[in-house]
Amino acid sequence: MTLVAMLLILAGLFFFAIGVLGILRFPDFYSRLHAAGKSDSLASVLVIVGVALYNLHDFSFANVLVSLKILLIAVFIYVASPTATHALTRTALVLGIEPWEKGKKRR
Template sequence: MIDSLLNALSGLMLAAGCFFMVSGAVGLVRFPDFYTRMHAAGVTDTLATFLIVGALMLLAGWSLALFKLGLILLFIFFTSPTASHALAKAAQHSELRLEQPGRPATAQAGQAARNAAEPALEADTTNTGRD
């Protein structure tokens, strides 16, 4: 009884994990720019991993495999958001910088704005270009 219940629950979690994983991958391929792609990939990555490894833990029962799966889950749970954060920070420091008011989106756009701007605006934008 409890065995079939665990099997059904793990099948359900595997199905949900597959759904989130595939939707994240479709977003990774189809979305138009880097930050939207990172949203699709980074958010679904953690949840799909949690669901699939949790389903495997239900299948494993009380054994050494359960402990190892727990270690994998814990590790991915900490490193996946950290990798996403490092990636977003590196992209923000490059010319992929997000567009903000008074802050050029790309290095080329910043140069063009500096060339075209009046002196007042120029004083605003001079120290907001690339570091």
């Protein structure tokens, strides 16, 4: 079980790294936000499930309760993070930030 938890956490860290790469390298606000939002929700859920599994290495009722609380954080992130990304994108669109097109300068 510890091995599975380690693999999940490592996969989460990998997706976090991809997200950081996207934030640093993509050309404009929308695509950067795309990289941040997508990889962030996947990676943080992987890490959280990994931590919840690792917490079960000595199995008892109290530890199961703690793991359930950790999983509730994952549910919260799945609702809140895409909503925040949506609100940011929508505000940027209303404020008139133009998307990048091929051949234009990076911003």
